[in-house]
Amino acid sequence: METRTLQVNPEDTGTRLDAWLAGQLPDVTRSAAARLCEEGRVTAAGKPLAKNYRLGGGEAVSVTLPDPEPVDVAPQDIPLDVVYEDSDVIVVNKPKGLVVHPAPGHPDGTLVNALLYHCGDSLSGIGGELRPGIVHRIDRD
CATH class of the missing domain: 3.10.290.10 (RNA-binding S4 domain)
Known part of the structure; x- marks a missing residue:
């Protein structure tokens, strides 16, 4: 703490x-x-x-x-189309059909699983959890 x-x-x-x-x-x-x-x-x-x-x-x-708590989501080696990446942010071109967050019916194979694998230990805590903070559809409208 x-x-x-x-x-x-x-x-x-x-x-x-x-x-x-x-x-x-x-x-x-x-x-x-x-x-x-x-x-x-x-x-x-x-x-x-x-x-x-x-x-x-x-x-x-x-x-x-509190110390960030690991989330119960496994990193998975899912290919990402990385548009930009630095020590603070990563921008990916998410393919249509790739589920963003694990949910009932989609416990894995998501963008979150891919980011956890790709980013490794470089993720910081958000809201007390070690997880990627995802901003959706920055290109929309």
Whole structure:
């Protein structure tokens, strides 16, 4: 576990805590920030804060982040059409018919399985899980 202490700036006064946390912690979504609050992992002056807490400005907020948990999805050597890749992002041309996430009826053979294989240990945690964060259809419209 890792605990981070974040200082609230005066211009953030009145902002909802979960939205502010998502902006401060790049690997934490707003829903993950809300979950951290519900679990009592977000405090100020030693007191737990609710996800809808409105920042007063100037307070120090402590966040205890759990270690990412591996997901129960196996990496699979599925060929990918990689358009671009660097240490932060990978862009793939997903073929029609390739399921993105494992789901009932498609437990494997998905884009997630292929990315886990291709990226190996370079994936970071998202929402407390070691998994790829996928943005869909950036070419649409």
